[in-house]
Amino acid sequence: MNVEKIKQKMKIKGFSLYKLSLESEISYSTLHDLIITKKAKNPRIDTLVKIAESLEEKVENLI
Structure with a gap:
C-alpha cells in the first residue's frame, strides 16, 4: 500500500481521515494505523477496496 498516494488522493478530494472513515466505513483508528502511524503494514484486500472506492x-x- 502506497500511503503517499492515498494521502495525495485524499488531499485532492478534500478528505480528512475522519471523512475517509465515514465514506469507506472503515474505523478511524484502523485508517489512522494504516495511514498516519503506519503500524498496520499489510491491510486486507477488502480494506484497500473500500479505500479505493471512497477515493x-x-x-x-x-499499492
Whole structure:
C-alpha cells in the first residue's frame, strides 16, 4: 500500500481521515494505523477496496 498516494488522493478530494472513515466505513483508528502511524503494514484486500472506492481510484493505483 502506497500511503503517499492515498494521502495525495485524499488531499485532492478534500478528505480528512475522519471523512475517509465515514465514506469507506472503515474505523478511524484502523485508517489512522494504516495511514498516519503506519503500524498496520499489510491491510486486507477488502480494506484497500473500500479505500479505493471512497477515493474513486483503482486499487492498483494505491499499492
